[in-house]
Amino acid sequence: MDYDVIIVGASIAGCTAATAYGRAGLRVGLLERHSNPQSHKTLCGHFILGGTHDTLQRLDFWQPMLARGAAVARGLGVWTEAGWIVPRPDQGVPPAISLRRSKLDPLLREIAANTPGVDLLLGHRVVDLVEDSAGTIDGVVAVTPGGERLILRARLIVGADGHRSTVAGLAGVAEDRAPNQRFLFWAYYEGAPMNGPGDGQVWMLDPDIAVCIRVDDGLTQVGVFPGKARLREFTEDREGAFGRFVEQLPDGPTLTGARRVSNFVGTTDYPCVRRDPTPRPRLALIGDAATASDPVPAVGCGWAFRSAAWLADATAGTLAAGGDLRHALRTYRRAHRFIDKWDDLGRADALAAPPNAIQRAIRRAAVHDAAIARRLAMFSMRAAAPSVLVNPAVAVRAAVGSRRVSPSASHQPL
Structure with a gap:
């Protein structure tokens, strides 16, 4: 051999x-x-989710990535129709890392x-x-x-x-x-302030999704994942559609005065x-x-x-x-x-269907319930099996807790 x-x-x-x-x-x-x-x-x-942190450490990749300028995210703010789910730094959720x-x-x-x-x-x-x-x-x-x-x-x-x-x-x-019923585009910006909570943000707009994270060299990556019903809008005027999309994000990044330092990267089908x-x-x-x-x-x-x-x-x-x-x-x-x-x-999520009743209840409850917010963060970071969030006990707690939540834009950590 x-x-x-x-x-x-x-x-x-x-x-x-x-x-x-x-x-x-x-x-x-x-x-x-x-x-x-x-x-x-x-x-x-x-964007390498926190569930991979232990693997990167064990393989001795984490420090070399930091040496090349990688940005670390220790808590992403998640916007939902019920308000911001804001991470707490002491919840033990492993950090994510981003290096182009x-x-x-x-x-x-x-x-x-x-x-x-x-x-x-x-x-x-x-x-x-x-x-x-x-x-x-x-x-x-x-x-x-x-x-x-x-x-x-x-x-x-x-x-x-x-x-x-x-x-x-x-x-x-x-x-x-x-199939995937969303498409995607993103770009890198210099001098684009983040206005949402956490060291990065995700917007759950149902069916559309958007993200904003820090990357190496001090740049900000802004990405949009619209449902395919908006495909024609982006096909006819990609830059204009992208700008309008980001401008309408609650507490979204400020692109006015920022310099886009890349082309738009993406695809209409994935x-x-x-x-x-x-x-x-x-x-x-x-x-x-x-x-x-x-x-x-x-x-x-x-x-x-x-x-x-x-x-x-x-x-x-x-x-x-x-x-x-x-x-x-x-x-x-x-x-x-x-x-x-x-x-x-x-x-299932790629079909861009509206969230079901349990998903809506979990999002509402996570706005004020630190335990559910932590489970949602572990789920999002793929730092545990899906059952960390998808289980009957969480569903019951969310259903009860979500009744006490009204829409809020609070940025205060849980």
Whole structure:
């Protein structure tokens, strides 16, 4: 074998897995189709939810990200029709972090490339998979920057190549696609004051959603996620529609006098795509190759880090010992069910339907009930299983508590 592990795709998921495997003493081939080590994903909000904080700390990524200027968010204010849900700093909700992909991707690539045992093969485009006599995938065929066809073999092949995964396509992995009834655009601003509570804000406008967060270099990212009923408005005059949308946000950021330092980034359609993360023997998918969820709750980057870490945790020891990968991959598959549960909720929310009675009650109650507000924050940060908020006891408490709430614009922490 050329390697213990071949990973296709050197972005968040691929670099995370490669680094973890290399630190475990394994030989890793990390293939990336782009030749430029500074290449990066553009269509990504790069807000890494607090549920990923422990993973970033354990992998020693958190401090390097801070060194590159990443902004940390310790509490987002959430606007609802009942008023602001304002975070409290002492509730133990893990912090989120944001570093633009133009900095994050090269950083992770640098860390992976400097990890002993990892070969970063830039400009290597995978065009086929290699199977043994039993039909088990045990390698890839890649075209080098010079046009040479190269066969590389490994005991484990990992697809970390995004929601349009070439590896998954070549392996014949089925896709489960679900619609998204919102579209999205965002831009970066210099000198755009935030006027809402917390160190970032989310507006639940039903069906529209908006966000405002700090990012690296002192910039502010403002994003809108309107329902598709407003698509024509944005198609005809994107800048004007964006400005009008933000101007109408309660306590929204002040864009007048601010300087927009980027183009508008976004798309008019972002379907949800899911694949089996362990679709064939000795083949695993991580990151968007396994699950490309609704981007509104900002889960993509976190799922990439976490799924890569779970895969390495489950399989590194078996690979090092030369053992049978079947049990190890089943362990990874079980861990990945955490993402599947969240993706089920995300797919339902992506339909942009009005909130149900329980959701409305939880939002109203969270305006004044610190315990429910904390659960809502843990839920939003994907720092626990969905049951942290979606359970009968919370529903009953919210139903009782919400009756005492009247609409309020208070910014006072709970």
